[in-house]
Amino acid sequence: MILAIIERIENLENEKPFHNRFFLTQHYKDIFDELDVLLFPIISEKNLEKVCELCDGLIVTGSAIDIHPKYYKEEPLPTKTYEIDEFKLDKKAIKLFSDAGKPILGICGGIQSINVCFGGSLNQQIENHDLKNELHAIAIKENSFLHKTYQKNKVEVNSFHHQSVKKVAEGFGVTAYAEDGTIESIEKDNMIGVQWHPEEMNDLEFFRNFVKTFLENRK
Secondary structure: OEEEEEOEEEEOHHHOOOOEEEEOOHHHHHHHHHOOOEEEEEOOOOOHHHHHHHOOEEEEOOOOOOOOHHHHOOOOOOOOOOOOOOHHHHHHHHHHHHHOOOOEEEEOHHHHHHHHHOOOOEEOOOOOOEEEEEEEEEEEOOOOHHHHHHOOOEEEEEEEOOOEEOOOOOOOEEEEEEOOOOEEEEEEOOEEEEOOOOOOOOOHHHHHHHHHHHHHHHO
């Protein structure tokens, strides 16, 4: 089993000439080693059609780079600058895997990319959700992927974001909320987006159930 996974850009100014890098955190490596799933890193829009042919599903990872609001027909806040556009890659990959009927999992910035890709919008700035190592409660909708995974109506998750889903893309359902009403998860068929970082929590059961539900059943 092979999962395509989007790597993210970082610029470490103090490490020139090796400062421009693409990266994944070790959390993903450890989790998918445990699940015996091969990760296929994506860093370019080139040859994505071939990547989609080779891979069984897609993970859209979190990013520190915001999606430019032009993609959901809003003007940027005066305090925002957008020097790097990672969404072009996200959008092309999401569309290809969606058109192929292959599962897609979006994490943190990934849920935002999925939502914008299918016509939704974002809150450009929210407060009290970049909690570092603190957890907060979310309420989970019954009969959702999350409820089937955790068998609970409420769980605690981490929070490392300052944007969130605003208008939900057509066809998607909201399957988890924070106590302040922030959307924490959306689902449509075999596409799942979560606003937290289950990989950082080493939530093996979350990823195992994603694989079992949407990938093993395709075989």
